[in-house]
Amino acid sequence: MREPARRVFAAEYNRSEMKVKEGESQYAPGYVITPTGARCNRLFVVGVLTEVEDIGREDSLYRARVSDPTGTFLVYAGRYQPEAAQVLSSMEPPEFVAVTGKADVYQPDDGDTIPSIRPEAVSTVDRGERDRWVVTTARRTIERLEKLDQLPEEVEERYHPSLNEYRDVVREALRNLLGEERHEPSVEDEPEDGEADPETGRADGEQGRWREEPPVEDVEEWDFS
Amino acid sequence: MSADKKLSKALEQVKQSVDDFSERELTEELRELLEYGVPPDQAAETVIRRKGRSDPAAAAGEKKLADAVPGERGLTVEARVLDRRDRTIKVKGEPREIVSGSLGDETGVLSFTSWNEFPFEEGDAVRISNAYTREWNDRPELQVGDYTEVEEIAGEDLPPAEELSSPRDVSIRDASRAYRPRVEATVIDVLDRSGLVMRCPECNRVTEGGECSEHGPVDAEPDLRIKAVLDDGDSCIQATFPREVTESLTGVTLEEAEEMARKAMDRGVVQREMERVVGRAVVATGRVLGDNFVALDVEEPESSPEDDARELLEALQ
Numbered sequence: 001m002r003e004p005a006r007r008v009f010a011a012e013y014n015r016s017e018m019k020v021k022e023g024e025s026q027y028a029p030g031y032v033i034t035p036t037g038a039r040c041n042r043l044f045v046v047g048v049l050t051e052v053e054d055i056g057r058e059d060s061l062y063r064a065r066v067s068d069p070t071g072t073f074l075v076y077a078g079r080y081q082p083e084a085a086q087v088l089s090s091m092e093p094p095e096f097v098a099v100t101g102k103a104d105v106y107q108p109d110d111g112d113t114i115p116s117i118r119p120e121a122v123s124t125v126d127r128g129e130r131d132r133w134v135v136t137t138a139r140r141t142i143e144r145l146e147k148l149d150q151l152p153e154e155v156e157e158r159y160h161p162s163l164n165e166y167r168d169v170v171r172e173a174l175r176n177l178l179g180e181e182r183h184e185p186s187v188e189d190e191p192e193d194g195e196a197d198p199e200t201g202r203a204d205g206e207q208g209r210w211r212e213e214p215p216v217e218d219v220e221e222w223d224f225s
Numbered sequence: 226m227s228a229d230k231k232l233s234k235a236l237e238q239v240k241q242s243v244d245d246f247s248e249r250e251l252t253e254e255l256r257e258l259l260e261y262g263v264p265p266d267q268a269a270e271t272v273i274r275r276k277g278r279s280d281p282a283a284a285a286g287e288k289k290l291a292d293a294v295p296g297e298r299g300l301t302v303e304a305r306v307l308d309r310r311d312r313t314i315k316v317k318g319e320p321r322e323i324v325s326g327s328l329g330d331e332t333g334v335l336s337f338t339s340w341n342e343f344p345f346e347e348g349d350a351v352r353i354s355n356a357y358t359r360e361w362n363d364r365p366e367l368q369v370g371d372y373t374e375v376e377e378i379a380g381e382d383l384p385p386a387e388e389l390s391s392p393r394d395v396s397i398r399d400a401s402r403a404y405r406p407r408v409e410a411t412v413i414d415v416l417d418r419s420g421l422v423m424r425c426p427e428c429n430r431v432t433e434g435g436e437c438s439e440h441g442p443v444d445a446e447p448d449l450r451i452k453a454v455l456d457d458g459d460s461c462i463q464a465t466f467p468r469e470v471t472e473s474l475t476g477v478t479l480e481e482a483e484e485m486a487r488k489a490m491d492r493g494v495v496q497r498e499m500e501r502v503v504g505r506a507v508v509a510t511g512r513v514l515g516d517n518f519v520a521l522d523v524e525e526p527e528s529s530p531e532d533d534a535r536e537l538l539e540a541l542q
């Protein structure tokens with residue numbers, strides 16, 4: 001069974017610091033668990049592409065920033081995401097983009113966690129599709145908030161998510177869509193990637209867990225007949 | 226005692242010791258015995274004994290289609306035939322005629338296979354007794370076997386066929402339960418082998434290098450399609466958009482796609498053009514075949530995101 005693509009606002013996703021694997025095998029799917037309990041093997045995000053940079057050394061490694069009304073997603077496309085890398089490198093920010101990709105958490109040495117997305121598909125979209133994504137993501141988030149008291153214990157203990165805090169995230173996103181409130185990104189909204197990437201984020205870097213690995217969990221049974 | 230009184234007396238007695246069976250089924254069996262002059266209490270005992278012998282846990286009895294599960298025995302349903310196809314399959318090397326199709330009632334839809342004659346047409350209401358179910362693509366499939374009885378009924382309680390086969394709004398998770406599911410979802414990926422494909426004129430299979438896996442070298446005909454993933458954040462399904470749907474979704478006709486490929490001398494440009502639908506929200510009406518959603522019609526969602534946003538905000542206050 002293919003994993004569905006979860007809908008999570010950047011403000012929530014960027015606070016994720018749990019990654020679990022289902023089963024022992026190297027093909028077992030991994031999930032980033034967000035504070036309200038979304039189990040993300042795959043994510044679908046729509047937002048404004050604000051920046052694309054090639055931060056690779058020998059091979060290209062593109063880092064793109066995709067901004068939603070609540071924060072910024074970090075998208076990394078390297079040699080195992082050639083199509084997405086090509087599309088991203090040809091884009092001229094700012095543009096509305098849709099990104100489908102694998103959820104990942106990158107851990108540099110300092111113990112920090114930086115949630116990111118390894119893209120499988122990237123495409124330009126219009127404002128209408130961005131708005132629809134905000135509505136769907138608001139709905140999915142509200143659904144998770146309704147079940148917040150049923151969070152698995154380890155998720156509850158890790159995050160202690162506050163209902164009001166995440167309701168505010170949803171409100172902020174919806175008001176932004178309606179033009180009722182301009183979002184001023186605060187420093188906390190931006191994931192702190194900064195200088196860490198050249199140190200640890202490289203395909204040849206030995207430190208840190210962010211490494212360019214073959215996307216083995218992408219091996220899924222599809223009938224193309 | 227009148228015949229009716231005898232019947233209701235016997236039925237009361239049976240119902241005290243037997244559940245999991247439809248009243249209709251019990252009544253039929255009792256009536257038959259009473260018609261042969263068996264006294265009511267003996268008729269009741271006979272039926273109780275009969276039902277007790279068959280494993281009550283395994284005998285499904287009468288159910289609505291939505292309640293059927295794989296691996297049932299003794300299943301009785303009343304439903305309308307929504308479609309039927311005659312097929313010839315090979316069983317141990319011997320050709321065998323079978324009938325497969327879909328049944329519908331007000332609760333849902335169920336595929337069926339009949340291993341015997343099935344002299345009913347689309348729209349007919351039938352009562353199928355003592356059928357069994359198998360699992361097929363994670364869904365139950367009703368089997369009409371040697372011990373299954375099928376009879377035509379008036380079907381006054383069943384919605385008309387047009388209603389049963391009209392589009393039904395469902396989530397992707399429930400798409401395979403509807404005969405004509407209509408789902409609201411987003412195209413989150415366009416898979417390889419989308420765009421221009423060549424098809425065998427005999428069997429419609431996609432050819433590779435001008436060869437059909439069944440018919441060998443053929444004069445293949447061009448077609449345009451998209452293989453996509455539809456996803457609503459909760460579930461996803463692989464979908465096929467046939468030519469008309471692909472043309473309306475992308476604004477690229479088959480002729481234009483051929484022209485693009487000719488100019489670039491590469492069919493890949495059409496694939497990349499198709500990939501631009503990633504991110505599009507759609508309302509897709511179609512049919513689930515196996516694990517594939519075949520889209521027959523794709524539209525833009527009607528609701529405005531602004532209205533939806535206002536509604537959600539209000540609910541949050």
Ligand SMILES: [Zn+2]
Pocket residue numbers: 425426427428429430437438439440441
């Ligand atoms: Zn052929």
